[in-house]
Amino acid sequence: MKLQRLPITMSRGFHSHAHLPRGPQGISEAKLGCEEFLVKLLDRRWTLVSPDTKIQQIMLPPERIKDEDGPLKDKSWFNMPNPLLGDQITDNSGPDSSFYVVRDDLLHPLVNGNKARKLDAVLPLLEDHSVTDVVTCGGCQSAHAAAVAVSCAERGLRSHLLLRGEQPDILTGYNLISTMYGNVKYVPRSVYANREETLKTHASSVAGKNGCVLSLTDILEAPLTKQSISSSHPISTSMDDWRSLGNFSRKVVVMNEGAGDSIALLGVIRLVHYLSQSHLLGKEKAMKFVVDAGTGTTAVGLGLGAIYFGLPWKITAVMLADTLDNYRERERRLISDFKRHFRFDLDHALREIDRGVVNWVERYHPRKADGPYPDVADFSGKIDTL
Structure with missing residues (x-):
């Protein structure tokens, strides 16, 4: 899972909370209701002892020189295993200068990271x-x-x-x-x-x-x-x-x-709650998440979590296995099942959710089970276009 800090000019108007009614102190009343609901919903027994995950930062070179054959001549990049987070995330860098990687692949030696999240409540x-x-x-x-x-x-x-x-x-x-x-x-x-x-x-x-x-x-x-x-x-x-x-x-x-069941969304929402802590990504900074979508359940869980917690986060899912119409239909079904199974009845939040929580996009290169992957620097240069 990859995520990128958005510049301030792009952070306005995200559907996560832009249209919710605000109380007299400027705090979204709907946001408070959603958070209270989710805190109770997340108070349950989990598979993972802790929702913790490691976040790394990938820094791109200061100058990128295109050659005549490919996108980048200088494909060097820098991995920062312990990046500055929380209040130390700044807007000084351009949107394509770096991105973060949520290392859920480290949760278990044999279980893929987002699969562990989806099974967390199941x-x-x-x-x-x-x-x-x-x-x-x-x-x-x-x-x-x-x-x-x-x-x-x-x-x-x-x-x-x-x-x-x-x-x-x-x-x-x-x-x-x-x-x-x-x-x-x-x-x-x-x-x-x-x-x-x-x-x-x-x-x-x-x-x-x-x-x-x-x-x-x-x-x-x-x-x-x-x-x-x-x-x-x-x-x-x-x-x-x-x-x-x-x-x-x-x-x-x-x-x-x-x-692809509604209860699988809870583990992903739990991850959103963890990442939104002030010492990590926080609740005020606009972030762009980019995830690979098989069934799309992880992406929908991230989108629901962002809306329920009132976060200015945009979730983009790169489609792997189906058509855009089928992904949107699956998104609607998961959201409908979630509202029904967990009796979420805050109308103002539901209106936001009904407009969709994920931006579905086509993938640049066909996914392969084996063989060479596109270079990280090449990929990172495309993140800002998603």
Whole structure:
């Protein structure tokens, strides 16, 4: 995740809080209501002991000389592992002189950083409801599938991973990790295209005759004493029965591809709350976040957090796997589910959210699972255009 300080002239009018009504002391009343709501919402059990993350700064050379072939002749850059943050972030430098990198990749040796954030609130929910198995899906080198496999194994849960395509001759990367920690099944691309039905079918086979199948949405929408549970053979029971291991031999939860569920947003919002502390990025400075978007869940979580906390932050997501219309539709669905599941009813904030929280953009270069990546200096020169 990369972020950049915006100049003062660009910080005005961001939809994060520009249109919210203000109280007599100039403090947004809506902002206070949102913060109070989120503080209560974030008061829960988490997977990560702390939301802390490391922030590094990438400094570009003072002069960049273009050659006849490529964008930059001098591609040197400087990594500052302990940059000045908080009040020491200034507007003296131009918008393209440096950018920061949020090093969530250091959270876990095997779990990709933003995947750990999305699972931060999910895993305690599974434990609270005595889940025994998790079924999810992803590509052959899915970071999400590997994260679920490792995280479930650490908690004594069984993971069942439907991976798109054929088994490679040699297992490498996330595919190797998924195989080591989870139960992998390769699914033909034609079947994977209908992934929702494929997940349900496989979950039912995992549950067996005496098991039950539930989605994360089912858990979030259920009154604790009234929720009905479905299984491969219909079972009607209460959430109290769901909590009791004696009633079902297996309790299987289906997790969407990329953890694209509303509860996954909470872990990302928790990160926003951490980064907005005065000694880090603060709440007054305009920042531009640039994230890679698979399902887009991380980007939506950052955008919601920015609006709820009244932050002048702009979230730009570089689209990886889908069309602009589909990303916007997924954004609307996640926001709608979040408002419904967590009963957020501050109308003034909802109007802001309904206008969208993410700026979706096309990627400059096709993403590759292997092979050379564009030079960091080349990439950083493009950040300001996003």
